[in-house]
Amino acid sequence: xxxxxxxxxxxxxxxxxxxxxxxxxxxxxxxxxxxxxxxxxxxxxxxxxxxxxxxxxxxxxxxxxxxxxxxxxxxxxxxxxxxxxxxxxxxxxxxxxxxxxxxxxxxxxxxxxxxxxxxxxxxxxxxxxxxxxxxxxxxxxxxxxxxxxxxxxxxxxxxxxxxxxxxxxxxxxxxxxxxxxxxxxxxxxxxxxxxxxxxxxxxxxxxxxxxxxxxxxxxxxxxxxxxxxxxxxxxxxxxxxxxxxxxxxxxxxxxxxxxxxxxxxxxxxxxxxxxxxxxxxxxxxxxxxxxxxxxxxxxxxxxxxxxxxxxxxxxxxxxxxxxxxxxxxxxxxxxxxxxxxxxxxxxxxxxxxxxxxxxxxxxxxxxxxxxxxxxxxxxxxxxxxxxxxxxxxxxxxxxxxxxxxxxxxxxxxxxxxxxxxxxxxxxxxxxxxxxxxxxxxxxxxxxxxxxxxxxxxxxxxxxxxxxxxxxxxxxxxxxxxxxxxxxxxxxxxxxxxxxxxxxxxxxxxxxxxxxxxxxxxxx
Ligand code: FAD
Ligand code: DLZ
Ligand code: SF4
Numbered sequence: 001x002x003x004x005x006x007x008x009x010x011x012x013x014x015x016x017x018x019x020x021x022x023x024x025x026x027x028x029x030x031x032x033x034x035x036x037x038x039x040x041x042x043x044x045x046x047x048x049x050x051x052x053x054x055x056x057x058x059x060x061x062x063x064x065x066x067x068x069x070x071x072x073x074x075x076x077x078x079x080x081x082x083x084x085x086x087x088x089x090x091x092x093x094x095x096x097x098x099x100x101x102x103x104x105x106x107x108x109x110x111x112x113x114x115x116x117x118x119x120x121x122x123x124x125x126x127x128x129x130x131x132x133x134x135x136x137x138x139x140x141x142x143x144x145x146x147x148x149x150x151x152x153x154x155x156x157x158x159x160x161x162x163x164x165x166x167x168x169x170x171x172x173x174x175x176x177x178x179x180x181x182x183x184x185x186x187x188x189x190x191x192x193x194x195x196x197x198x199x200x201x202x203x204x205x206x207x208x209x210x211x212x213x214x215x216x217x218x219x220x221x222x223x224x225x226x227x228x229x230x231x232x233x234x235x236x237x238x239x240x241x242x243x244x245x246x247x248x249x250x251x252x253x254x255x256x257x258x259x260x261x262x263x264x265x266x267x268x269x270x271x272x273x274x275x276x277x278x279x280x281x282x283x284x285x286x287x288x289x290x291x292x293x294x295x296x297x298x299x300x301x302x303x304x305x306x307x308x309x310x311x312x313x314x315x316x317x318x319x320x321x322x323x324x325x326x327x328x329x330x331x332x333x334x335x336x337x338x339x340x341x342x343x344x345x346x347x348x349x350x351x352x353x354x355x356x357x358x359x360x361x362x363x364x365x366x367x368x369x370x371x372x373x374x375x376x377x378x379x380x381x382x383x384x385x386x387x388x389x390x391x392x393x394x395x396x397x398x399x400x401x402x403x404x405x406x407x408x409x410x411x412x413x414x415x416x417x418x419x420x421x422x423x424x425x426x427x428x429x430x431x432x433x434x435x436x437x438x439x440x441x442x443x444x445x446x447x448x449x450x451x452x453x454x455x456x457x458x459x460x461x462x463x464x465x466x467x468x469x470x471x472x473x474x475x476x477x478x479x480x481x482x483x484x485x486x487x488x489x490x491x492x493x494x495x496x497x498x499x500x501x502x503x504x505x506x507x508x509x510x511x512x513x514x515x516x517x518x519x520x521x522x523x
Contacts, residue, residue, distance in 0.1 A: 003029070004101060005098065005101075006031075006101045007030070007032075007090075007094055008022060008033065008103050009021070009090055011107060012036075012054050012055075013054075013108055013282045013407055014132075016283035019105050020130040020133045028071070030071070031071045032062070032065055032070050033090070033097075034058055034062050034072070035086065035090075035093075036055055037075070037077070037086055038082070038084040038085075041077070041222075044400050045227065046401055046406075047404065048219050048220075048223055048226050048228045051219050051226070052212070052215050053235055053404050054282060055218070056211060057282055059211050061284075062074045063211070075089055086115060087115060091122065099125060104116070105132050106131060108407055108408075109409055110408065113129075134283065135323060136169075136170065136288065136316055137320045142162075146162075147328075156427075157321075159317055159427075160184070160317075163184070164179075167179065173295060173308070173312060181309070186258065186309045186310060187310070189258060190306060193442055193443075200272075201252040201253050201272070204244070206241050208234070211237075212237055216233060228368075228402065229369075235278075236279060237284075239284050242279040242285050245279070246274075250302075251297075253273070253274065254297055254307055254311060256271075256272035257272045257273070257311055258308075258310040258311075260272045261375075264358075264373075264375055264444075265443060269373065273373045274311065277405035278405040280315075280405075290311075291311075291315055294311045295312065322409075322410055322414060325426070326412055329413075329426070336392065336416050336417075337393075338423060338424035339421060339422060339475050339478060341420070341422070343390050343391060345385070345398055354515055355449070356451065356463060356464075356515075357446070357449035358445040361445055362377075363381075366402050370403055370404035375442065378418060379438060379442070382418070382432065383432060386419060386421065386431060386432070387468055389471070392415065392416055396411065396416065399411045430482055430484040431471075434464070435468040435469075436453040436465050439453070440453045451463065453465070457503070463510050466503045466507050467511075473500060473504070476489065
């Protein structure tokens, strides 16, 4: 058995040397198979930068393994006879390499895991699917935390309690069995608006090498009609560059990460954010090593506790929780639409062509960078889709297409549960709905907008202002059941009927107006 050749199939988001499917790989005996396939690159029409990033990272990962003595079977997109799907490519690779067995790590997405079960039946050899040990909580860990002894799922789950459990388990920022600083969560310190004069750290760029250039040519040729700008491209695509980027973040941006986590600034897409999600999600960086580095920076006095706790919470709390919810709730979660939202996603989500400056900024930056930070995603783009009642399926597809870190397991709960409240409050204790006042408080966008954030009604009024109340009124029946909405629903109840009519009229004018009419005019 030990002399039998094993084919180790590695997917594009599994570019980690500590991957479970590589744990017992034998150089000189086994073959590592990595495949660029059209079926994946077009499962949705991914942003050009995302495809370029991932294909380049896949090719570099293969080169690194080759340099360590592994036999690599790398199927490039343009290779003659590339069959275009994982299943067919894997079957070809088994034959080509005369493999006795296939080992892989579980795919991160439901769709691909389902496909993998069918490969098992179709392949002439055994296929072993191993747990993805890069996550800190296994599926079993999450289920045993979330589901009661009788196997019943709760009506709601709250990240905060899961996070505390993860803090205890990992020991991150723990002292004498309790949280460092006497608090589990420093979120209330992390909502500051940016002062006018603040030095925003300048990011290092990574010059594309020959491998990246070749991939960029490929993407320019084969995916020309996909959304987004391919150039400039200066992202880390190797493990070494990703580590250098992590070190840069820890030294330069982490100290400000907490204070300015929720802030937004015109033409400053990154601020103090880590910009590491794509590297963590595809495996170039491990979630543990990112937290280890942040906690070490705090211990060495290089970053304050509110920043480090906030960063660790995003990774061991939110990231793991989101994944747990995805696997607990799939496949039904994909169709969740608790608020019966049916409106078409407006065309300006693809062009940025809107007079609402906050949305124009977020879409334009997304198109250029395949990135927007969390508050832009949640409180500008997501908030707008929530208030305007956009069909969750269309919102999901948009978010899956446009971000370089987007994989269904992480995109879907963030869109369905966090941004749209489409799961009826399973993941979020109340809708993240906000009027223009929130965006004005947290950004400098409103100063450059043709709408007036202070006006509540009429042509010049900020659309978020009336859409907010229109949303509460349209969903009154559902939202009244949420005790955290009690105060605001009380205010809605006391609103003069004429004022409510005015809100509805403004909302109809906007929602039926030219900006919204362009519909799902996707590239
Ligand atoms: P930072 O702000 O620096 O945060 C540090 C790290 O924490 C991130 O790199 C990420 O690994 C993790 N993290 C933070 N928040 C979340 C979260 N809510 N869920 C999971 N991980 C989190 N994240 C994705 O990785 N892929 C997606 O497709 C994705 N889609 C989203 C869609 C919507 C509607 C919303 C509201 C959020 C989405 N997020 C997604 C979560 C979050 O916005 C991104 O992880 C973050 O903006 C990435 O930028 P960063 O690396 O600079 O993060
Ligand atoms: C996102 C993506 C793209 C665009 N292309 C590929 C590919 O050609 N080959 C590959 O192995 N992975 C790709 N990926 C990432 C996969 O979509 C991701 O690994 C699976 O969906 C996880 O279930
Ligand atoms: Fe956005 Fe309203 Fe501010 Fe314009 S005024 S930037 S639409 S929040």
